[in-house]
Amino acid sequence: MSSGIEFKTSMSFRYGEAAGLGPGVVRLVAENPGPFTFKGTNTYIVGSTELAVIDPGPDDEKHIGDILRVAAGRPITHILITHTHRDHVDNAAALKAATGALTAGYSRSNVSRGTIASSPSGTEFVDIEFAPDIELAHGDVLSGADWSMTALHTPGHAPDHICYALDGREILFSGDHVMAWNTTVVAPPEGRMADYLTSLQILLGRPERTYLPGHGGRIEDAQRMVKAYLLHRRWREQAIVAAIRDGRSTVREVAELIYDSLDPKLHNAALLSVMAHVEHLIEREMVTAAGALSFDQRLAPSGAARST
Numbered sequence: 001m002s003s004g005i006e007f008k009t010s011m012s013f014r015y016g017e018a019a020g021l022g023p024g025v026v027r028l029v030a031e032n033p034g035p036f037t038f039k040g041t042n043t044y045i046v047g048s049t050e051l052a053v054i055d056p057g058p059d060d061e062k063h064i065g066d067i068l069r070v071a072a073g074r075p076i077t078h079i080l081i082t083h084t085h086r087d088h089v090d091n092a093a094a095l096k097a098a099t100g101a102l103t104a105g106y107s108r109s110n111v112s113r114g115t116i117a118s119s120p121s122g123t124e125f126v127d128i129e130f131a132p133d134i135e136l137a138h139g140d141v142l143s144g145a146d147w148s149m150t151a152l153h154t155p156g157h158a159p160d161h162i163c164y165a166l167d168g169r170e171i172l173f174s175g176d177h178v179m180a181w182n183t184t185v186v187a188p189p190e191g192r193m194a195d196y197l198t199s200l201q202i203l204l205g206r207p208e209r210t211y212l213p214g215h216g217g218r219i220e221d222a223q224r225m226v227k228a229y230l231l232h233r234r235w236r237e238q239a240i241v242a243a244i245r246d247g248r249s250t251v252r253e254v255a256e257l258i259y260d261s262l263d264p265k266l267h268n269a270a271l272l273s274v275m276a277h278v279e280h281l282i283e284r285e286m287v288t289a290a291g292a293l294s295f296d297q298r299l300a301p302s303g304a305a306r307s308t
């Protein structure tokens with residue numbers, strides 16, 4: 001099944017080398033490439049005299065050294081976290097210890113969903129212990145000497161996900177909510193499709209034209225990308241409804257039909273992605289499950305799905 005989206009799978013960068021992405025915005029890529037992280041986690045350093053670091057990356061001493069080298073003695077006052085997945089947050093404690101910066105993010109204690117047991121890559125990938133110094137809510141503004149950012153709570157990929165809008169610059173640090181190299185993984189219970197779609201809608205109509213994501217290269221014409229992702233999920237949902245109506249009766253059977261060729265490393269993620277859609281269909285009473293949702297639970301169309 002074609003995705004209907006043109007992915008941007010090239011990215012010019014070198015590990016350890018700072019890339020300027022406009023006045024006061026620098027990107028460093030951490031060296032943790034993989035099927036879920038693309039080339040690695042992007043760390044952004046924002047400001048000219050006092051700096052904010054967005055997503056210090058995975059536990060990696062060399063990456064801390066690179067961040068401090070880019071800072072070149074300028075104070076790092078804030079460490080902003082897009083979400084508490086380990087590839088984004090694990091370096092926060094060491095960077096805080098080295099700089100005295102305050103950490104900021106959405107408090108995981110405010111979310112009821114999510115678990116460390118549900119990683120699409122099969123490892124513990126959420127730091128549920130992380131507690132930011134500054135707990136952000138949707139619309140909160142953080143500022144330094146020459147930058148100001150507005151927090152947008154955008155759950156879906158993770159219940160605590162925040163995008164940061166760089167005020168006055170039409171730039172959004174989009175974390176893992178919107179990326180150009182691949183679709184965002186929405187894997188229940190950490191991810192929730194209904195939240196993800198609502199969080200895409202939040203971005204529609206906002207002024208930001210350029211997105212700087214948590215993995216992969218920058219996104220220009222970001223509004224078009226957000227619309228394409230909404231459309232992609234609508235198509236995917238329609239394909240899933242059609243499959244269930246045609247007699248595929250479990251998440252596993254549906255996934256086998258709609259993902260015809262799949263890297264074995266991504267198989268679990270595909271199952272979880274179909275499960276996220278099915279969960280959303282159950283919430284709207286378009287599909288029923290015979291019991292608790294799992295990859296092999298029996299599914300049946302109901303209501304609108306049966307009659308369309």
Ligand SMILES: [Zn+2]
Binds near residue numbers: 085088215
């Ligand atoms: Zn990530």
